[in-house]
Amino acid sequence: MEETLKSFDFLKSLRRMDWVKLILMTIASLSIVIVLLIALFTISESIPAFSSLGLDLLLGDRWAPYYGRYGAAPLVYGSLIVVFGAVLIAVPLGVLSAISLAEYMPRKLGEVVKPMIELLAAIPSIIYGFLGMVFIAPAITKLFGISLGRTALTGSIVLSMMITPTIVSISSEVISSVPREYRMAAIALGATKWQVIRGVVIPTALPGIAASILLAFGRAVGETVAVLMSCGCVAKIPSPPWNLLDPVHTLTAAIALDMGEVAMGSMHYHVLFGLGVILFVITFSVNTAAWLLMRRAPRRLIKV
Amino acid sequence: MRRLDEKLIPVLLSTPVAVLILCLLWIVVSIGGEGIQALNWSLLTSSVLEGGIFESMVGTLYMLGGAVALATPLGVATAVYLVEYAAESRLNHLIIQAVNNLAGVPSIIFGLFGYAFFCRFLGLGVSLLSGWLTLVCMILPIIVSGSVEAISMVPTSFREAALALGAPKWRVVKDVVLPAAAPGLATSVILGVGRVAGETAAILFTSSVYLMRGLPSTVLEPVMTLTYHLFVLLVATPGGMTGKPFAMALLLLGLVVSLNVLAYIIRVYYRRRW
Amino acid sequence: MDPKIEVRELNVWYGNHHVLKDLSIKIPERRVLAIIGPSGCGKSTLLMTLNRMIELVEGARVEGRCLLDGVDIYNPGIPLTELRRRVGMVFQKPNPLPKSIYENVAYGPKVHGVKDRRKLDEIVENCLKVVGLWDEVKDRLNKSAFELSVGQQQRLCIARALAVKPEVLLMDEPCSALDPMNTRIIEKLICSLGRELTVVVVTHNIQQAARVSDFTAFIYLGRLVEYGPTDRLFESPVNRLTRDYISGEFG
Numbered sequence: 001m002e003e004t005l006k007s008f009d010f011l012k013s014l015r016r017m018d019w020v021k022l023i024l025m026t027i028a029s030l031s032i033v034i035v036l037l038i039a040l041f042t043i044s045e046s047i048p049a050f051s052s053l054g055l056d057l058l059l060g061d062r063w064a065p066y067y068g069r070y071g072a073a074p075l076v077y078g079s080l081i082v083v084f085g086a087v088l089i090a091v092p093l094g095v096l097s098a099i100s101l102a103e104y105m106p107r108k109l110g111e112v113v114k115p116m117i118e119l120l121a122a123i124p125s126i127i128y129g130f131l132g133m134v135f136i137a138p139a140i141t142k143l144f145g146i147s148l149g150r151t152a153l154t155g156s157i158v159l160s161m162m163i164t165p166t167i168v169s170i171s172s173e174v175i176s177s178v179p180r181e182y183r184m185a186a187i188a189l190g191a192t193k194w195q196v197i198r199g200v201v202i203p204t205a206l207p208g209i210a211a212s213i214l215l216a217f218g219r220a221v222g223e224t225v226a227v228l229m230s231c232g233c234v235a236k237i238p239s240p241p242w243n244l245l246d247p248v249h250t251l252t253a254a255i256a257l258d259m260g261e262v263a264m265g266s267m268h269y270h271v272l273f274g275l276g277v278i279l280f281v282i283t284f285s286v287n288t289a290a291w292l293l294m295r296r297a298p299r300r301l302i303k304v
Numbered sequence: 305m306r307r308l309d310e311k312l313i314p315v316l317l318s319t320p321v322a323v324l325i326l327c328l329l330w331i332v333v334s335i336g337g338e339g340i341q342a343l344n345w346s347l348l349t350s351s352v353l354e355g356g357i358f359e360s361m362v363g364t365l366y367m368l369g370g371a372v373a374l375a376t377p378l379g380v381a382t383a384v385y386l387v388e389y390a391a392e393s394r395l396n397h398l399i400i401q402a403v404n405n406l407a408g409v410p411s412i413i414f415g416l417f418g419y420a421f422f423c424r425f426l427g428l429g430v431s432l433l434s435g436w437l438t439l440v441c442m443i444l445p446i447i448v449s450g451s452v453e454a455i456s457m458v459p460t461s462f463r464e465a466a467l468a469l470g471a472p473k474w475r476v477v478k479d480v481v482l483p484a485a486a487p488g489l490a491t492s493v494i495l496g497v498g499r500v501a502g503e504t505a506a507i508l509f510t511s512s513v514y515l516m517r518g519l520p521s522t523v524l525e526p527v528m529t530l531t532y533h534l535f536v537l538l539v540a541t542p543g544g545m546t547g548k549p550f551a552m553a554l555l556l557l558g559l560v561v562s563l564n565v566l567a568y569i570i571r572v573y574y575r576r577r578w
Numbered sequence: 579m580d581p582k583i584e585v586r587e588l589n590v591w592y593g594n595h596h597v598l599k600d601l602s603i604k605i606p607e608r609r610v611l612a613i614i615g616p617s618g619c620g621k622s623t624l625l626m627t628l629n630r631m632i633e634l635v636e637g638a639r640v641e642g643r644c645l646l647d648g649v650d651i652y653n654p655g656i657p658l659t660e661l662r663r664r665v666g667m668v669f670q671k672p673n674p675l676p677k678s679i680y681e682n683v684a685y686g687p688k689v690h691g692v693k694d695r696r697k698l699d700e701i702v703e704n705c706l707k708v709v710g711l712w713d714e715v716k717d718r719l720n721k722s723a724f725e726l727s728v729g730q731q732q733r734l735c736i737a738r739a740l741a742v743k744p745e746v747l748l749m750d751e752p753c754s755a756l757d758p759m760n761t762r763i764i765e766k767l768i769c770s771l772g773r774e775l776t777v778v779v780v781t782h783n784i785q786q787a788a789r790v791s792d793f794t795a796f797i798y799l800g801r802l803v804e805y806g807p808t809d810r811l812f813e814s815p816v817n818r819l820t821r822d823y824i825s826g827e828f829g
Contacts, residue, residue: 020474024385027378029395031402031448034441041420042413093320100317115568117324122495122564123331123557124502126531130538130553135334161327168324194313215408222410224505229538252412252505259419259509276416280409287408391636461673465735468631469686469742470663479685484676 042280046273057274063235065258070271072278074235078248082231083220085156085244086163091213094167102175103197121165125226132158132230144245148232153244155231159223163216174208175201207296214290218283228253251279339554342547352528357552359519360528364501366432367529371439371500376493379447387455388477407445411505414442418510433523435511442506443496450492454485487574491567498563502556504531530556582607582746582776583628588642590623597623599800610772612791613780620800621780625748629665630658663690666744670751672731674723679715682723682734686742705737710763729760747771749779765790784824788812796820
């Protein structure tokens with residue numbers, strides 16, 4: 001009797017095993033698998049390039065793939081200078097807008113304005129590239145009296161429009177979540193609103209603001225089409241190096257332009273994956289840093 | 305001095321906001337102005353081979369449809385698992401981390417990966433299917449994080465009510481949690497659609513071609529899309545700055561903007577129902 | 579007569595917090611048992627252990643036995659869904675599902691396999707009649723349950739619980755969010771339900787316990803202090819703590 005009862009229990013427990021949970025768990029684990037596959041395939045396709053070129057791939061100063069010269073330094077430099085330019089524009093624009101939205105703007109107005117700013121980030125990069133090519137580049141030509149309008153600066157301007165919303169939307173959220181008690185102490189001492197913001201709110205929100213800037217940076221480094229179309233694609237370190245009015249080439253643009261034409265399995269092909277790895281390392285470290293900073297700000301765990 | 309402070313600073317601070325709004329308006333006006341003139345029925349309905357954009361428009365819809373149809377169940381299921389099933393576990397943390405990482409991967413890397421894995425390793429070639437799978441990887445984090453938020457907003461009392469009636473967990477999820485979270489889920493899917501609609505880099509070498517005869521008849525054939533077509537038109541064709549690119553850009557812009565506005569409306573309309 | 583539910587040496591912890599201590603109680607069938615005690619004494623916890631809703635509380639740990647008709651409900655072979663059908667629950671705050679009035683009542687039977695539309699209609703009508711809601715809502719059964727007043731919502735929740743034909747009904751301070759009129763309706767309802775099924779009602783309102791229950795249990799700091807027929811317990815409490823609590827000296 002006892003025995004039959006037990007085997008009955010066993011069958012029952014088998015039937016009641018949570019199949020739904022098992023299936024959901026499998027699907028959810030897919031994200032982990034995808035991340036691993038991305039790392040695996042990008043890295044493994046780049047190994048031939050790294051093993052035969054070594055550090056020259058990263059530090060070599062000449063990018064002329066059709067002549068067998070695969071030095072990515074001009075591309076890395078190009079990516080960085082365009083992005084730095086963009087961040088330089090986006091930070092004041094974004095942080096000040098965030099303060100305005102979170103602290104000064106009436107709530108009703110903010111609820112309309114913020115989504116409009118966020119819309120800027122949703123506009124496809126091809127449209128930004130288009131604008132860069134058709135409107136901004138000619139304006140640069142005229143403004144600075146140079147012959148070619150597609151420069152690092154052009155790319156920076158285009159990128160800044162794309163990444164400012166990231167700074168605005170995250171920073172304003174972080175600023176609004178600074179606890180009321182923090183402000184109260186300063187207000188009780190007779191500080192003006194601006195003094196409270198400068199002395200209490202901004203310092204408290206600083207890690208979050210910094211994180212938003214890093215995320216914007218990460219997004220800018222990975223941006224492809226808009227940059228490709230607006231900064232000229234000349235793989236040379238500008239002279240002098242801080243000259244934003246020279247055309248540059250970037251990691252992303254080089255991958256996008258060359259990938260369609262390389263011979264499968266050639267060195268050039270593997271080098272492009274090598275560029276992908278370099279790009280991945282940059283964005284991954286920037287994003288991780290942002291994520292670590294973000295954990296110090298009072299926000300929810302999962303939100304990108 | 306103090307007075308001045310309190311009056312001047314709000315005005316000064318609203319300048320950058322105004323600049324950003326002006327940027328948005330400038331984009332809409334500069335694309336829309338010429339685009340609307342170039343946009344006409346015959347452009348939309350005539351074949352690419354005859355100078356129209358019909359196939360690339362339909363191709364974009366193919367792209368959207370497939371990628372979203374695949375990514376939605378995966379993303380929502382992941383979110384259900386994270387919120388409803390996985391207690392604080394190691395796996396849960398790993399999944400959240402993976403989703404966060406995916407969200408930060410540049411789209412060109414998805415393109416590289418898609419080419420190496422789907423097109424070559426799995427032998428799917430440059431095809432609609434490869435494009436779908438690549439885009440699924442790309443929009444999965446958007447759908448997951450949006451759905452996680454939507455599902456977390458469903459009040460615990462709903463779940464308790466159904467569980468106390470003796471409903472098994474999966475029925476609680478299906479009958480109560482998902483319907484209650486539906487507007488939020490829809491929002492996240494719409495944002496995913498918007499992202500796919502405007503994507504270029506990820507499909508550059510996984511699924512798109514500049515010119516082909518007609519639409520793909522199987523998922524293993526490549527496809528023309530608005531973004532890729534526009535990209536090639538702009539990059540490779542010198543002096544192509546007449547009406548057609550503007551019309552295509554306007555279509556893309558209109559699609560993406562209306563999707564985002566739709567998502568916004570849903571979010572506002574269903575906010576704080578309980 | 580055998581008790582409907584018998585709790586033996588029950589201990590419950592939330593993390594390190596020991597909430598119920600060696601609690602034993604026999605709950606008679608087809609009677610109303612009121613559980614009283616100051617807030618935080620563990621009365622809601624006791625209620626939640628009786629249909630294992632306690633397992634939804636993170637970090638909760640249950641030891642001891644809890645027999646329903648002589649079978650331990652914490653036995654791993656017990657199907658949770660069937661247990662919760664037999665032991666229904668009404669919550670402190672009305673928690674209608676985000677569905678129509680009709681669907682709220684029909685949901686339970688549907689989950690447990692009733693498909694026939696006419697049968698469902700019948701169940702819905704009966705249950706709404708029992709809680710005195712039928713006349714108020716029969717013309718708007720397809721309207722959202724959230725359109726009802728709070729008191730009506732709570733009665734709807736009771737109807738919903740009754741729709742799966744439970745043998746035991748657990749009620750966690752069912753009137754604490756309600757106005758006097760709805761409170762009176764629900765108290766009457768509890769009295770009449772007590773003739774059909776076993777009702778366990780947690781309340782911090784001593785008068786309410788006196789009005790609705792056949793038996794009363796007084797819990798203090800996680801222990802069962804006194805338990806007996808309501809009349810006896812209110813007229814001549816044995817324990818000094820019980821006497822003080824009933825006379826309103828603390829709580």
